[in-house]
Amino acid sequence: MNELGVITVSPLHLALASGFIIVTAVVLTLLKLGITRQYLFAAARAAAQLLFLGFVLAWIFELESVLPVLGVIAFMTGVAAFTVARRNPSAPRSVMPIAFIVLLSVSFIIVMIVANIIIGIDPWFDPRYFIPLAGLILGNSMSGVAIALERMFNDLDTRTDEIRSLVALGATPWECARSSVRDALRAGIIPNINTLSAIGLVFIPGIMSGQVLAGINPAIAAPYQIIVSFMISAGDSACSAIVTLWMYRYRFADNGMFLDPSVR
Amino acid sequence: MLFSAKHITVVLAGDDGRFRAVDDVSLELAREEILDITGPSGSGKSTLLHAIGRQTVSFDGAMYLDGASFLSYTPQRWRQLVALVQQKPVLAEGSVQENLMLPWSLDAFEKIPMPTDADLLEALGSAHLEDIALDRSIDRLSVGQQARVAFLRTLLTDPEVLLLDEVDAALDDVSAQAIGELTSAFIKRGKGAIRVRHRADDGRATSRLIMRAGQFVDE
Numbered sequence: 001m002n003e004l005g006v007i008t009v010s011p012l013h014l015a016l017a018s019g020f021i022i023v024t025a026v027v028l029t030l031l032k033l034g035i036t037r038q039y040l041f042a043a044a045r046a047a048a049q050l051l052f053l054g055f056v057l058a059w060i061f062e063l064e065s066v067l068p069v070l071g072v073i074a075f076m077t078g079v080a081a082f083t084v085a086r087r088n089p090s091a092p093r094s095v096m097p098i099a100f101i102v103l104l105s106v107s108f109i110i111v112m113i114v115a116n117i118i119i120g121i122d123p124w125f126d127p128r129y130f131i132p133l134a135g136l137i138l139g140n141s142m143s144g145v146a147i148a149l150e151r152m153f154n155d156l157d158t159r160t161d162e163i164r165s166l167v168a169l170g171a172t173p174w175e176c177a178r179s180s181v182r183d184a185l186r187a188g189i190i191p192n193i194n195t196l197s198a199i200g201l202v203f204i205p206g207i208m209s210g211q212v213l214a215g216i217n218p219a220i221a222a223p224y225q226i227i228v229s230f231m232i233s234a235g236d237s238a239c240s241a242i243v244t245l246w247m248y249r250y251r252f253a254d255n256g257m258f259l260d261p262s263v264r
Numbered sequence: 265m266l267f268s269a270k271h272i273t274v275v276l277a278g279d280d281g282r283f284r285a286v287d288d289v290s291l292e293l294a295r296e297e298i299l300d301i302t303g304p305s306g307s308g309k310s311t312l313l314h315a316i317g318r319q320t321v322s323f324d325g326a327m328y329l330d331g332a333s334f335l336s337y338t339p340q341r342w343r344q345l346v347a348l349v350q351q352k353p354v355l356a357e358g359s360v361q362e363n364l365m366l367p368w369s370l371d372a373f374e375k376i377p378m379p380t381d382a383d384l385l386e387a388l389g390s391a392h393l394e395d396i397a398l399d400r401s402i403d404r405l406s407v408g409q410q411a412r413v414a415f416l417r418t419l420l421t422d423p424e425v426l427l428l429d430e431v432d433a434a435l436d437d438v439s440a441q442a443i444g445e446l447t448s449a450f451i452k453r454g455k456g457a458i459r460v461r462h463r464a465d466d467g468r469a470t471s472r473l474i475m476r477a478g479q480f481v482d483e
Contacts, residue, residue, distance in 0.1 A: 165414075169367045169417075171340070172371060175369075175370050175371065257319065263321060
């Protein structure tokens with residue numbers, strides 16, 4: 001135990017926890033699912049990434065300088081934007097830069113508000129708050145944006161004949177796309193509402209579990225979790241809305257013609 | 265001259281690379297004129313009609329409506345004035361009335377007077393659909409009736425030129441006849457129509473052009 005009363009995890013503990021992975025891998029193999037190798041690789045990757053993250057964060061916390069903090073956030077945003085693009089293979093190529101710009105600016109603005117207006121940290125970029133808060137927004141917004149884009153592009157293609165008729169009647173791209181955009185935004189944002197409804201009843205969210213495990217009084221951890229949950233839902237909604245509203249236009253030519261799958 | 269198109273060229277991507285689906289074609293259309301364009305499949309008739317209606321991603325050439333260049337209109341306004349009726353018109357779910365009024369949910373129709381229920385009933389009557397109630401669901405109409413409703417929808421938007429892309433190709437004789445009558449009545453109001461047709465000549469056209477491999481030919 002350390003001074004906070006937290007039990008420090010030793011390499012022995014980690015080795016024992018790896019038992020979970022080994023048992024699961026054996027079950028996967030016996031069931032002939034053909035994903036044992038992927039599973040083991042992903043587990044090893046998770047361990048390596050988290051250990052690496054621990055070292056990098058510890059190092060950045062020591063530096064007390066702003067550039068490494070922004071660098072880490074830009075790197076995390078890059079990975080998130082790449083993931084959004086990979087989950088939308090049929091999307092226009094500009095999906096990656098657009099997702100990057102939107103995720104980065106929205107996360108930065110929200111973290112600034114939470115860290116410097118609501119909580120009040122010193123210095124303003126204190127990596128102990130800045131990096132985990134940005135990570136929470138990025139991780140959740142990434143899923144929201146990926147789902148919303150997938151839904152929007154699929155729905156537009158499904159509505160090809162209807163959209164052609166609308167274009168023929170003189171509809172603008174927005175008039176053609178708006179029902180798909182709204183549908184996509186609902187799909188991206190509803191998981192958020194479900195999470196907010198179930199939080200604390202069905203599951204104890206990660207940040208609160210972490211704080212409680214690290215020895216903080218649950219009554220102190222709860223208000224933190226409220227701020228974090230509100231922040232996450234705002235970030236996800238904002239990112240999904242901005243990215244879809246920005247990108248639906250890429251499915252239309254300059255003269256407003258719909259670029260259906262046959263002419264792309 | 266109501267409408268003219270000069271040196272229209274449309275380049276499309278085909279299986280053997282890019283080709284000129286429409287190759288330097290010009291045409292004119294006077295008021296009260298119906299121009300029929302015929303020719304074999306793949307000769308570029310439909311592509312030409314889409315280019316005239318600004319329903320292609322791009323084209324080369326110039327077009328004039330009442331002497332004004334197409335460039336002086338927004339694409340949306342042009343599509344409303346030089347209106348294309350597609351071969352397979354798509355009606356939205358809902359009632360006949362909702363479908364006929366659909367254009368007025370668009371900005372391009374802000375300044376165009378909205379038809380009244382009486383106007384809609386009169387339009388239905390003119391297409392021999394007087395027994396169809398305005399609140400009838402679109403799903404409960406036959407293919408031919410749906411095609412007539414889609415045609416009326418475009419007529420009600422009061423275009424100057426109608427572009428008809430084989431609208432009667434798959435229709436029963438009664439529906440095809442009704443659409444022919446409506447087209448003749450339409451041009452008598454000082455308008456024009458260009459039709460791409462496959463069916464036997466219905467004697468309504470005032471001039472005819474034959475298209476082959478992207479160009480007009482003598483026969």
